[in-house]
Amino acid sequence: MSTNQLPKAFWILFAGQLANRIGNVVVAFLVFYLAARGLDAGQTALVMAVFGGTGLISQPVGGALSDRFGARVTLVAGMLGSATCLCLFGVVTNWVWLTVTAGLLGLVGEIYRPASAALLTDIVPPAQRMRAFGLVYWAVNLGFPIAGAAGGLLASHGYGLLFVLDAGTCLVFAGIIAVGVRHDTRGSQRRIEGYGLAVRDRTVLVLVVVNAGFVAVLTQCTVGVAFAVRDAGLGVGMYGLVAIVNGLGIVVLQPLCARLLCWFEPLHVLAASGLVVGAGMAMTGLARTPTDYLGIVLLWTLGEAGAGGIVSALVADRAPAGAQGRYQALLGWGTGVGKFVATAAGAFLYSVHPGVLWIGCAVAGLLCCLACFALAKRLVSPRKELHHAVEPVGQDRRAGQPAVPGHDDARSRR
Template structure:
């Protein structure tokens, strides 16, 4: 399936942006080693950054629907670049902390408008692979980011933030030059043009009053939490088993990329319904987590990582496609912003949860509990998706009768 040019441009821009996304991993190190902050203070600053990303995503959704997609993306990227340069030049902990919080407020402005742009440019059947392509672009950028960090970090940690700012500006340049300008109120989104059966007329409806969206957000928070626990916990678990965390990260990232593109384009997977993909995806995630509980060598991590990578790719993009279909015309970005809060919550909770469980019960306990949660979601998520689909079909089936009644009256 060939995706629209706008989607491919967004994916390329995101890969460029992700090339500099390594700097945040070194924020606490910069604060404690270069600026003399205590570890507790450095951790508190990192937590404040994470908390600031939550309202940032909501603001991104609001601005995208009110001011336009491209304007909001450019504002977010410019804000991130300015804050990162502030951190790079900070003379003390207080200035660096202030810039880190400002970075958090700008950090998620990009997400809702970019996801809404994909919804605008695609048909309903294209959305899941389109959102999955965006995630694959992130993985490509992450691998390049590791190489850039290894090269630049030798010159000083501050330069990492300078390069990160440059990647934001490079992404902004791509968006400015090759994505269409905002034309609010003139062109209907693609799902209206292509007759998406999920469209609803009330664009002023609050996302917080849509029970289907809230249920999807709750389920998405579980998926995000499991994903973040894996990212945070696997390096810690590897170190506890005497493995090099960097090697583990290279293995997981490489496998995701090698498997990702062919799977995204394969007909057996693209033809799966959302409930079937959810059941298979969470089952594979649970299998991978269970494998991590008993893996004590780099070779033993291979099979669980393959299961994890395939499961993650099956799930990635599906939920965004469902949420996009739930949104009324004109409210896509706000709906995606509310759903995206799941990742903000997981980003704050996962490090606390993973370190606490590994420290007190060991890494096997973390993977066993995560596996059980994934297997439970393999049953719950398909049921939820079927319920939402049934509700939307019922609304659509009543729509023609309502229209006819209105015409007669």
């Protein structure tokens, strides 16, 4: 499949995602901003905790709103809400109001994610979704280093510019979708219960847990790897180089991996990626020199690039009509929990002994690999299903047509 087969609406969504990611600068410099506002360590920790805590419920809220009112409307509303909260957060000075506005920002800041995924699912044909989600993953990683560089430059001239850029790109994203994408998702004609359907889907739960484990290992890039670089006496500059190599590696490797690996079963690719990421991160314990660290970073970056967008596409294939937002929100919530737990657990395990953390990464990668292979044995490949069953399914299947395994059940799609 070539990228020119993707619908025009997808490229509009892609452009909005990239613009939004480039402007996502406030969170990265939040600790420095709060210090500049005169908050002490305890007050800063409270503000960050409130921001993170409300952020964990943001995606479930966004998923429910997306399925109820439409993904396009929810995405635009989420971006407008984020821009408003960013403006409020940038002008208040009292630490109490900073805490309140941080909580509001966390609550609305992730609403757009499940809505964006649901909108992509609705405008991109099933056979092209894997590629589409991979491209969005690539755009997010492309925007990350640009945002870091832009944020550092703007912060040196005043933190207010960070809020202007962040809020401005939220408005740009909202405007691009409001004007450029006329189509919107619509809920199922039949009533679908809240998150109960998604939670009872064991395949989706396995994918959520696998993704959370995958993310937990990758989160050690900002926890365990940072400690290791520090203890090796290599300094902050070396850690910055690690982050740059990871970001650039994703930008270069992800499109190549997407083209080379598209012929393989997605769950097998995900299994191999989990193994590579786990083994690569575990090898950090063997690194001593800058060359060692850079080589190891490239190894687990390769695994990260190989997995880009796969889980989102698989979850999209499982969701019934009218529940795409909630299925994607469940996946996003699992990602948030994985990051949260991995940050605390990584620091604790490293304090016990660095080797405990690195062995834990290897074990987590192996478990993700085994879970994906086990899941692949139970399921028909989504691509094979599409190859053999392109006829309408579920309620739209004409009388007399044979049922399509894996589709004509509670997970059927209109």
